[in-house]
Amino acid sequence: MLELNAVHAHYGKVHVLQGASLQVQSGEAVGLLGRNGVGKTTTLKTIMGLVKATGGEIMFDGRNLTDIAPHTIPGTGIGYVPQGRGIFPSLSVKENLEIGLTKTPPSQVFDYVFDRFPRLKERLSQPGGTLSGGEQQMLAIARCLVMQPRLLILDEPTEGIMPILVQDIRREIKAVNDAGMSILLVEQNIKTALRLCSRIYIMEKGAVVHQAAAQDLKDDKETLHRYLGVTV
Amino acid sequence: MTAAAINRLGFVVVALLTLTAPWFLPLLVDSFWVDIYAEMLIWSLLAASVNLLFGYVGLLSFGQALFFGMGMYGVAIGVAKLGLGFWPAFGLGVVMATAMALVAGALAVRLTWHYFAIITVVFSLIFYFAALSWKPLTGGDDGLSFTMPPIVSIGEWELSLTDPTVQYYFIIAIVGICYALMGVILKSPLGSAFRAVKENDHRAALIGLNVYLIRLTAFVIAGFIAGVAGALFAFFGRYASASYMFYHVSGEAVVWAIIGGAGTLLGPIVGTSLLIILREELSHAWEHYLILVGVIVILVVIFAPKGLGGLWQALVRRIARPETPPPSTDAKGEDKP
Numbered sequence A: 001m002l003e004l005n006a007v008h009a010h011y012g013k014v015h016v017l018q019g020a021s022l023q024v025q026s027g028e029a030v031g032l033l034g035r036n037g038v039g040k041t042t043t044l045k046t047i048m049g050l051v052k053a054t055g056g057e058i059m060f061d062g063r064n065l066t067d068i069a070p071h072t073i074p075g076t077g078i079g080y081v082p083q084g085r086g087i088f089p090s091l092s093v094k095e096n097l098e099i100g101l102t103k104t105p106p107s108q109v110f111d112y113v114f115d116r117f118p119r120l121k122e123r124l125s126q127p128g129g130t131l132s133g134g135e136q137q138m139l140a141i142a143r144c145l146v147m148q149p150r151l152l153i154l155d156e157p158t159e160g161i162m163p164i165l166v167q168d169i170r171r172e173i174k175a176v177n178d179a180g181m182s183i184l185l186v187e188q189n190i191k192t193a194l195r196l197c198s199r200i201y202i203m204e205k206g207a208v209v210h211q212a213a214a215q216d217l218k219d220d221k222e223t224l225h226r227y228l229g230v231t232v
Numbered sequence B: 001m002t003a004a005a006i007n008r009l010g011f012v013v014v015a016l017l018t019l020t021a022p023w024f025l026p027l028l029v030d031s032f033w034v035d036i037y038a039e040m041l042i043w044s045l046l047a048a049s050v051n052l053l054f055g056y057v058g059l060l061s062f063g064q065a066l067f068f069g070m071g072m073y074g075v076a077i078g079v080a081k082l083g084l085g086f087w088p089a090f091g092l093g094v095v096m097a098t099a100m101a102l103v104a105g106a107l108a109v110r111l112t113w114h115y116f117a118i119i120t121v122v123f124s125l126i127f128y129f130a131a132l133s134w135k136p137l138t139g140g141d142d143g144l145s146f147t148m149p150p151i152v153s154i155g156e157w158e159l160s161l162t163d164p165t166v167q168y169y170f171i172i173a174i175v176g177i178c179y180a181l182m183g184v185i186l187k188s189p190l191g192s193a194f195r196a197v198k199e200n201d202h203r204a205a206l207i208g209l210n211v212y213l214i215r216l217t218a219f220v221i222a223g224f225i226a227g228v229a230g231a232l233f234a235f236f237g238r239y240a241s242a243s244y245m246f247y248h249v250s251g252e253a254v255v256w257a258i259i260g261g262a263g264t265l266l267g268p269i270v271g272t273s274l275l276i277i278l279r280e281e282l283s284h285a286w287e288h289y290l291i292l293v294g295v296i297v298i299l300v301v302i303f304a305p306k307g308l309g310g311l312w313q314a315l316v317r318r319i320a321r322p323e324t325p326p327p328s329t330d331a332k333g334e335d336k337p
Helices: A040-047 A093-098 A107-116 A133-145 A163-178 A190-196 A214-219 A221-228 B003-028 B032-056 B064-081 B086-108 B113-133 B164-187 B189-199 B201-206 B211-237 B247-260 B267-282 B290-303 B307-319
Strands: A002-011 A014-024 A029-033 A053-060 A078-081 A151-155 A182-186 A199-204 A207-213 B152-154 B157-159
Touching (some): A002 A040, A014 A053, A040 A053, A040 A151, A040 A182, A078 A133, A093 B189, A107 A133, A107 A163, A182 A190, A207 A221, A214 A221, B003 B164, B032 B164, B032 B247, B064 B086, B064 B113, B064 B247, B113 B247, B164 B189, B164 B211, B189 B211, B201 B211, B247 B267, B247 B290, B247 B307, B267 B307
Parallel strands (some): A029 A199, A151 A182
Antiparallel strands (some): A002 A053, A199 A207
C-alpha cells in the first residue's frame, strides 16, 4: 500500500533523511520508533509533501507521491494527524470536521466518528481552540476519519495528554485499524506503539536500521536498549 | 439575552438609522451629512475588501485602490467614451476590476507577508502611472467626467441618481447586497477555508485545501468588492480620476479596516465612518489632523488589537448570557491531570 524506497530529504544543507525505506501493507498497523531527531517526523512530512523528497520514491497504491502537489495527497486516501494536533483553533468543531471534505460523506460516516468520539458531538459549535488537549487530538483524528482515508498517519498522538484520554485515543486507533484502516504511527511512548502495531521500524540518523514484529521486539531488550535506550 | 441576540438588536438599530437617515440627519445636523454618510458606506466597501483579505485570509494588501480605480474608470469610460447606459457601465466597471484582480492575484498570492504587500503596491503604482499617462482614454490628471445616465427609463419617466434620495437608497442597496454576499461567503465552507488558510497554510494543505486557489479566490472576491465600491463612487461623483488608484488610498482603507476591526464583517463600516467623520470635522480646523488619526491608530492597535468591532464583541460577550458550555480545560489545549 505505502512504500518508501531509499527516500532522502534535506533541511537546507542538512541531510535529514538518508535513504529511509519502509512499507505499510493494507490493513496493517506499523510503528516508527527512534530517538529524538532521527527523522521520524520528517519521514511523515516527506510522505505528505510538506518536506520535498530529494531522492528515492514514495509509492502509495501504485502512485508516486513525490510527483504530486501536497494538497492533493489527502485526496489519494491518506489522513495525517500531525504532532501537536493541527486543528484550527478559531474554527468550530463542526467546521474543523468539515473543512477537508470535497463532498458530503454519507451520514453513517459522521455517526461512526461520533460513536468513536462522543465528546465531539457535544461540542460541535465550540471553537476548536477551547477544547482540552485530549479532545483536540480526538478532533484531529476525527477530521481525518470523516475523509475516509485508507491509511491513517499519526505523529505522537498521545503526547501531552492526560492518561485517561490516552487510553481512549489508543482504543480508538486500535478500533479503526481493526475495521481495516492501515496505520502508520510515530510514537515516543514505546508501550503504546508495541501495543497497537504489529510491525515496528526503528530509525537512526535518517534511515531505518531495524525492523521486527512488535511481539519479537518486546522481548528483544538488547535492541530496545541499543536504539531507543529503554527497557519495556 | 445571548450575544447573538444583542448583535441582532444592534444590527437592526443601525439598519433602521441608515434607512431613515435622509429624514432624521437633516433635523440634527446639516443635510450634507446624508451625502457624507453615503460616501462612508461606499468607502467602507473598499475597507471591507482589505478586511476580507487581511482579516480572514491573512494577506495585507496595499493595492485595493487599483481595483477601486478600475471600477471607477470602467463606469466613466463606459458612459463617456462608449456611450453605455447605467447598468452596462456599472457592469463594465465591476468586470474590469474583477478581471484585474484575477490577473494581479494570479501572481501576487504566490507570495505572503511583506512580499505580498509590496507586490500589491507595485501593481497599484504601475496602473496609476499608466492611467496618468494614457490621457486620451483616462483624461490623465484631469480625470474623466460624464453625464449621469438614468437607472431606468420608461417613456418620459426616469429614475436617476441625480435625485439625492434615489442615489442614497441605491448606494445603501448595493452596499447592503455586498455585505450580505460577504456574510454568506464567510459563513460557507469557503469562509472556513479562508480562516483555515489564515491560521496555518501548511496545516490547511495537509487536509487537502489548495491554498493558492483559496487565496486567489479571496483576492478576486476582494477585487470585485473594491470594484463595486469604485463603480458606485464614480456614479456618486460623476467622474473618475487616477488619484483614486494611488496606494495612499489603499493605505487609508487598511487603516479603516484595522480601526474597525479586521476579521469582523461590519468592522470596516465602523472604522471608515469614524475616520471620515474625524476628517470632515477636523480637516477644516486643523491642517495636520492626520496626526490625530495616527494617534488613534496607535491607541487602537495597542489597547484594542481587534479594533472597534472586536471591542464591541468583547463587550457583548461580557454582558451576554453564555451560549456554549465552558471550555473543558485551559485555552492552550493542555490537559491537566
